[in-house]
Amino acid sequence: MNKHPVILQIEAADKAIVAEDFNTLLNIYTDDAILVVAPGKNAVGKKEILKAFKDIAVYFKNGLKVEQSGMEVLVSGDTALVLANTVLSAPNLPITVRKATYVFNQSANGIWRCSIDNSYGHEVIGV
């Protein structure tokens, strides 16, 4: 079965994070996307998201690895919810699995982009 375009976008984003290819990475987000940087702390819009990813790269000593060990995509019209087991590691981060939740929206020209990036899943509740 062919992979859903949303899966391909997530795989491209993971590669771009590892490569610190921020141009490619930012193009996978919608203009008004929200990224949960930490529970209770969000980056909103491409400018804040770019800054967040640059800070994250430095924080993890330019050695952040990210991949998905399982994903499920639920689609309704031009909206998709992704449940993912996101595996992170870095020189200063032991292998960590997060129960991540991502929302993608399909643009008029058919491209799926991430509008809500919450790798912390339910950890954001009540923070």
Added chain:
Amino acid sequence: MNKHPVILQIEAADKAIVAEDFNTLLNIYTDDAILVVAPGKNAVGKKEILKAFKDIAVYFKNGLKVEQSGMEVLVSGDTALVLANTVLSAPNLPITVRKATYVFNQSANGIWRCSIDNSYGHEVIGV
């Protein structure tokens, strides 16, 4: 702080489920909404969702209780992701907490409706 309209919709949906008020309940969903009935089993569109809720009501001996013990809403434009601790019980179901994920979309006239209802959260992965 005023509750986000999405929170009010979820509270209304919970009351409608308990009251088996399916007209009110269905009006909270978009026309092409997807409801995870069980991991790997989805109801798509209002007709299938109505049938699923009727079956669920009977399955739980017309005694299903549902409420949220914690919610967080992340909004990007007309799309919202809700992380919720959903508490269920019934005459034949001990108190059960699910790490639920809901996606809402705002219509042109400002109403937020549920497009993706996945009370099972990450349990849907790999099923």
